[in-house]
Amino acid sequence: MVKLIRLEWKKNRIGRYILAAAAVAVLLCLFIFALTFWGIASEPDGTLDAAPGAGRISASIELFTSMSFLVFAGVMLASFIVSSYKNKTMNLMFSYPIRRQKILASQMAAVWIFNFTALILTKAAVYACVSIGAGFLQSPFAIDFDMGSLSFYIPLILKSFSVVSMSFIALFAGMAMKSSKATIITSFLLIFLTQANVGDLTMADQPVFPIVLTVISFLFAGMSLYNVEKRDLK
Secondary structure (H helix, E strand, O other): OHHHHHHHHHHOOHHHHHHHHHHHHHHHHHHHHHHHHOOOOEOOOOOEOOOOOOOEHHHHHHHHHHHHHHHHHHHHHHHHHHHHHHOOOHHHHHOOOOOHHHHHHHHHHHHHHHHHHHHHHHHHHHHHHHHHHOOOOOOOOEOOOOOOOHHHHHHHHHHHHHHHHOHHHHHHHHHHHOOHHHHHHHHHHHHHHHHOEEOOEEHHHOOOHHHHHHHHHHHHHHHHHOOOOOOOOO
């Protein structure tokens, strides 16, 4: 499986995705830093213009990083898997003396591992930028995290795990419709479902929701793999 994952990264030129993820991380660092310290989220009188419950900077960091890499994962799944079905290049892959399920699982794992790692590193970089800035700049946001505490890293890892796993739902939609666009559009819809606010209510703050969503995501992953040995590629 490890060799297959590496083969997928090589075949799909993972270097360009590394550069793209690095660019996303830099842009997010700049944007969040400006949001936190340069007053782009403040009214002319200096008061914070934010939705209820969004006065904590960690909420904004989690929102924008999760949005970015859920879409990023959707784009990679569309490129690695859905477009291969659409362009019939998957026929060549399935001609190898390897089970189809193992090939497809390695493609899914290649995307998941990359985005999970990239999301954690990006979050850490953004939090570090804000933490450094907080040492000499004032912010209308509450700086509500401590990078020196173990309790900071556990939720960060768990939330990243849940967010990236959601991309499997988008993959299932794309494979069902045989459309790369459907994969990416579903990623956007998942963002609206999980991150949007309705008054004071947001699913992002519900402690049970990430667990339920992760379970659902892996069910969809299983459904994507189900019966792939007999699935017609036409």
